[in-house]
Amino acid sequence: MQPLAESTPVHSRRTAVRKGPSVKWFLLFWIVMIGVGAYAVYSYTNHLKQQVLAELGNQSRQQLTVLQNDYEARIAVLSEEVKELQSTVQTFNELLTFTKDNASNKTDNSNKLYTQLSEVKKQLDALKKEMDLLK
Template sequence: MQPLAESTPVHSRRTTARHGPSVKWFLLFWVMMIGFGIYAVYSYTNHLKQQVLSELSTQSQQQLTVLKTDYEAKIAVLSSEVKDLQDTVQSFNELLTFTKDNASAKTDNSNKLYTQLSEVRKQLDVLKKKMDLLK
């Protein structure tokens, strides 16, 4: 009967010896899988972040281009209006100079031309202010 008693403890030691390393490998495997999962999630979120940033950059660049073209169009319109007003002021100034030279005491045309010239200058100042605001 003694041989049976000796075989039982040896058998139980083999079982614990076999299960000990397999449990360690199993836990190591799961720890590594969790680590790879965390790394994959981190990498994917960084990839999504970069993708969203590049899309936002593209959209903002397109919007800036649209704003720039609108701004340039408005500047061109205002510049042409200012040029037209400057030509009008110049012609009024010449007419005023001619009228002053030819005016007699009986006519009051120079005062009318002067008031018209003042109004045109006021309009020119308003347009210049608008142009400065756009710049």
């Protein structure tokens, strides 16, 4: 029975030698796999970040374009209103001058025209202030 006892320690040495390198390769494999996984997660995260930033940039540009178009439309409407009020003021000035020249001391038409003219000027000033705020 001694021969069996002697072969057992030799056999256990050979298996120990074979287990050593295979454990090292196994650990190395998992370290490499963990590293590859970490790099893949990092790369994918950067890719998603770039994608989100691009989408946000596009949405911002679209919203700014809409706001700019709305702003320009409002400015155009206000400009038209100011032109109309200016022509109305000019007409009232001409009418006021005409009535001043033709009015007698007994008529009160010039006071009415002055009142209307001041109201139109107030409206014109209010529109100018709105335009300045929009600019």
